[in-house]
Amino acid sequence: MSRLELLPQVLDRLLPAVDELGGAGELGLAARLNDDPLLIAAPGSIDTVLDALPDGYSTQEPAAQSEVLRQIERQEPDAFAILISAAYNAYYVDPRVLARIERRTAYKAGAPQPGGYGIEPFDESILAQIAERDPLWREVES
Amino acid sequence: MTEPVDVLVIGAGASGAAAAWRLSEAGLDVLCLEQGDWVDHDQAATTQPDWEVRRDRDWNPYPNHRKLAADYPINDSDTPILPLMYNGVGGSTLHWGCCFPRFHPSDFRVKTLDGVADDWPLGYSELEPYYDLNDRMMGVSCVIGDPANPPRTPRPLPPISPGRGATRMAAAFDRLGWHWWPMDVAVNSQPYGEGRGACNYCGPCDLGCPQRARASTDVTYWPRAIANGARLETGARVHEVTTDERGRASGASWIDTEGNAWHQPARVVILAANGVGTARLLLLSVSKAFPDGLANSSGLVGRNLMHHVTGMVTGVFDEDLEAYKGPFAASIFSQEFYETDASRGAVRGLQLMQIRGDGPLGTAIGRYLPQIPWGEGHHERLLARLGRTATLTVTTEDLPHESNHVSLDAELVDSSGIACPALHYEIDDNTWTLLDFGSERAQEVFNEAGATEVVPQRVVPGTGFHLLGTAKMGSDPASSVVDPFGQAHDVPNLFVVDGSTFVTAAALNPTSTIQALALRTADHIIATRRGLEAAS
Numbered sequence: 127m128s129r130l131e132l133l134p135q136v137l138d139r140l141l142p143a144v145d146e147l148g149g150a151g152e153l154g155l156a157a158r159l160n161d162d163p164l165l166i167a168a169p170g171s172i173d174t175v176l177d178a179l180p181d182g183y184s185t186q187e188p189a190a191q192s193e194v195l196r197q198i199e200r201q202e203p204d205a206f207a208i209l210i211s212a213a214y215n216a217y218y219v220d221p222r223v224l225a226r227i228e229r230r231t232a233y234k235a236g237a238p239q240p241g242g243y244g245i246e247p248f249d250e251s252i253l254a255q256i257a258e259r260d261p262l263w264r265e266v267e268s
Numbered sequence: 269m270t271e272p273v274d275v276l277v278i279g280a281g282a283s284g285a286a287a288a289w290r291l292s293e294a295g296l297d298v299l300c301l302e303q304g305d306w307v308d309h310d311q312a313a314t315t316q317p318d319w320e321v322r323r324d325r326d327w328n329p330y331p332n333h334r335k336l337a338a339d340y341p342i343n344d345s346d347t348p349i350l351p352l353m354y355n356g357v358g359g360s361t362l363h364w365g366c367c368f369p370r371f372h373p374s375d376f377r378v379k380t381l382d383g384v385a386d387d388w389p390l391g392y393s394e395l396e397p398y399y400d401l402n403d404r405m406m407g408v409s410c411v412i413g414d415p416a417n418p419p420r421t422p423r424p425l426p427p428i429s430p431g432r433g434a435t436r437m438a439a440a441f442d443r444l445g446w447h448w449w450p451m452d453v454a455v456n457s458q459p460y461g462e463g464r465g466a467c468n469y470c471g472p473c474d475l476g477c478p479q480r481a482r483a484s485t486d487v488t489y490w491p492r493a494i495a496n497g498a499r500l501e502t503g504a505r506v507h508e509v510t511t512d513e514r515g516r517a518s519g520a521s522w523i524d525t526e527g528n529a530w531h532q533p534a535r536v537v538i539l540a541a542n543g544v545g546t547a548r549l550l551l552l553s554v555s556k557a558f559p560d561g562l563a564n565s566s567g568l569v570g571r572n573l574m575h576h577v578t579g580m581v582t583g584v585f586d587e588d589l590e591a592y593k594g595p596f597a598a599s600i601f602s603q604e605f606y607e608t609d610a611s612r613g614a615v616r617g618l619q620l621m622q623i624r625g626d627g628p629l630g631t632a633i634g635r636y637l638p639q640i641p642w643g644e645g646h647h648e649r650l651l652a653r654l655g656r657t658a659t660l661t662v663t664t665e666d667l668p669h670e671s672n673h674v675s676l677d678a679e680l681v682d683s684s685g686i687a688c689p690a691l692h693y694e695i696d697d698n699t700w701t702l703l704d705f706g707s708e709r710a711q712e713v714f715n716e717a718g719a720t721e722v723v724p725q726r727v728v729p730g731t732g733f734h735l736l737g738t739a740k741m742g743s744d745p746a747s748s749v750v751d752p753f754g755q756a757h758d759v760p761n762l763f764v765v766d767g768s769t770f771v772t773a774a775a776l777n778p779t780s781t782i783q784a785l786a787l788r789t790a791d792h793i794i795a796t797r798r799g800l801e802a803a804s
C-alpha cells in the first residue's frame with residue numbers, strides 16, 4: 127500500500143472519528159501535513175513512522191493498529207512527536223473540527239477577531255472582603 | 269552628511285517610544301532607529317482562522333524559533349531560560365500580556381531591608397508621578413484600593429472583567445485569607461486614546477489586537493510622538509554607537525534592509541534596545557578609547573542579567589469557566605507572599621498571577637498542561653479541559669549575579685553580519701526555594717477552589733520575557749554602568765532607558781517601571797540639555 131494511502135489511516139487512529147465527524151485521515155488532512163514547518167524542518171519524520179508499520183497494517187482492526195502505533199511511538203519518539211504535533215496543528219484549524227467544538231461548548235469557531243466574546247461584567251462586590259484588609263506592603267524610608 | 273539630530277533613540281519598543289514622545293513634546297528633534305517594521309493590526313493573527321498555529325510560527329515570541337527578517341539570533345545554549353522578544357515598532361509590547369503592576373517601595377531597598385544585591389539610587393516616590401503619567405499614556409484598567417500596594421490615583425479606566433475562573437479563584441483566596449486583587453492591565457476596558465477601541469475579550473492579546481485595545485506602544489506613544497515631529501526609521505539595524513575623540517557619543521552606524529551602511533550623527537544617544545539588545549550594542553561599540561565596549565569601565569556591561577524565573581500551576585475544574593474568553597494573561601494576582609519572610613528559607617518574594625485558558629489547539633498540544641494523548645478518548649479529554657482550566661504563574665524575584673550575563677558570541681551573526689549575543693545564566697538557590705514555596709501555595713489555592721486536577725510545572729523554560737540588569741544603574745561608576753538618570757558614567761551624552769538599568773528585578777512584570785524610568789530620563793535630558801556636552 128502506498129504512503130499516500132497509509133498516512134490517512136494512521137491519522138484516523140491518532141484523531142479518530144467522533145460524533146458526525148470522520149477521523150483526521152478521512153477529513154483529508156494528510157495533504158496539509160506537508161506544509162507544516164515542523165515537517166519541513168524534519169522531513170523524514172513521517173517516513174520513519176510509516177516505514178515502521180508492519181505488512182498488513184491496513185487490514186488490522188483499529189485497536190490492533192493503535193497498539194502498533196504505540197510501539198512505534200516508543201521506538202521512534204522524536205519522529206512520532208513531530209507527527210503528532212503536525213496532526214494536531216492540521217486538525218485544530220479545520221473549520222469542521224472547530225464547528226463541532228462550537229456545538230459542544232461556548233467556544234466560537236473561526237478567528238477570535240473581530241467578533242470577540244461577551245463576558246460577565248466586573249462585579250465590584252467580589253472585592254468586599256479583600257478591600258477591608260489592612261495594608262500589607264512594607265513601608266520604607268524614601 | 270546627514271544633519272545631526274538632538275536625540276537619537278535606538279529601539280522603538282516600550283521604553284524607546286515613551287522617551288521619544290516625552291522628548292518630542294518638549295520640542296526636541298528626535299529620530300528613532302528601529303531594526304523591525306510596523307505591524308498591521310488589521311491583519312493580526314487573531315483575525316485569521318489559523319491563529320492558533322501562528323503562535324508556533326511567525327507569532328512565536330522566541331526569536332530563535334520565529335526567525336523573521338528583523339530578528340537576530342541569540343545563543344542560548346548556556347541558559348535554561350529562552351529569551352523572548354519582538355523586534356518591530358512597539359518592540360516586545362507587540363507580544364505582551366499587558367500586566368502592569370508597579371514596583372513596591374521595598375523593591376528599591378533590598379540591600380537595606382534584606383542585605384542582598386544593592387539599593388536603587390532612587391525610590392518609589394520619585395517614580396510615582398511617572399508611573400501615573402505612563403498609565404495615562406498607555407491606558408490602564410483597574411480599580412484602586414489594593415491593600416498590597418501604596419494608594420494609587422484613580423485608574424484611567426474601569427477594570428477588565430476577570431472572568432469566571434478568576435472569580436472562582438478569588439473566592440478561594442478569600443477563604444484562605446490571602447491577598448488578591450484585579451491586575452492593573454494596559455488594555456482598554458472602554459475606548460480610550462486616539463483610534464483605540466475597547467477590549468472585546470477575544471483572548472490571545474499576544475497575537476495582535478485589531479481593536480487596538482491592547483496597549484502596544486505603536487498605538488499608544490508612537491502616533492503622538494510622530495504627531496509632535498519625531499521621526500522613526502524602520503529597517504535600520506544599528507551596529508555601533510560611535511564616539512568622537514573626546515569620548516562623547518557622536519551618533520550611530522546602521523545597516524538598512526538592502527545592506528547599505530549609514531551613519532546618523534546626534535547630540536544625545538539613547539539606547540532602548542532591551543536588556544539583551546542594549547548590552548549587545550554597547551559591547552559591539554569598541555574603539556581605542558573604549559576597548560571593552562562603550563560605557564564599560566566598570567566591566568559590568570552585560571553583567572547581572574535578570575529574568576523572572578517562572579513556575580506554573582494549572583488547575584482543571586468540572587465547571588465550564590469559558591476560560592478562553594478575555595485577555596489571556598490579565599485577570600487577578602496575589603502578593604500575599606511578596607515581601608521577605610525568613611521562615612521560607614529565602615529572601616525576597618513572589619507574585620502569583622492568574623492566566624486564563626487556551627483555545628483547542630493549545631489545549632490539545634498542551635501549553636499549560638501536558639499534551640492530550642492521541643487515540644480513543646482524545647476528544648472527550650479535550651472537552652473536559654477546554655475552557656475549564658486556570659493557571660497561576662509563580663513569578664519570583666531573580667537576584668543579580670555578575671556571572672549571569674550577556675556576551676558577544678564568537679561565531680553567531682545576524683542577517684546583516686553583526687555579531688550576536690550569547691546568554692549565560694543559572695537559576696540560583698534562592699529562586700528555587702521561592703519557586704517551590706510559591707508552587708505549593710498555588711496548589712493550595714487550586715485545592716481550595718475545588719480543582720479536580722492540579723498540575724505543577726516547577727519552572728517553565730519559555731518565560732524569558734523580562735530582560736533586565738545588564739547596564740546597572742548606580743551612583744558609583746566603579747559598580748554601575750549608568751547614573752540614577754540612566755546617563756552613562758563614562759559617556760555623558762549617552763543614556764539607557766530600557767530594563768538594562770534595573771538594579772534588582774522585583775517579583776513582578778517590569779514594563780510599567782521601565783517606561784516610568786524612561787519618562788524620567790527624558791525629563792532629565794530636557795532639563796539638562798544645555799549643559800550636556802555633545803560630540804564635536
Ligand SMILES: Cc1cc2nc3c(=O)[nH]c(=O)nc-3n(C[C@H](O)[C@H](O)[C@H](O)COP(=O)(O)OP(=O)(O)OC[C@H]3O[C@@H](n4cnc5c(N)ncnc54)[C@H](O)[C@@H]3O)c2cc1C
Nearest residue numbers: 279281282283303355359360365366367506545766777779
Ligand atoms: C510574550 C511576552 C509577554 C510579556 N508580557 C508582559 C506583561 O504582561 N507585563 C510586562 O510588564 N511585560 C511583559 N513583557 C515584557 C515587555 O514586553 C518588555 O519588558 C518591554 O517591551 C521591554 O521594553 P524595551 O523598550 O526595553 O524593549 P523592547 O520592547 O523589546 O524593544 C526593543 C526594540 O529595540 C529594537 N532593537 C534592538 N536592537 C536593535 C538594533 N541593533 N538596531 C535597531 N533596533 C534594535 C528591537 O527591534 C525592539 O523593537 C512581555 C514580553 C513578551 C515577549
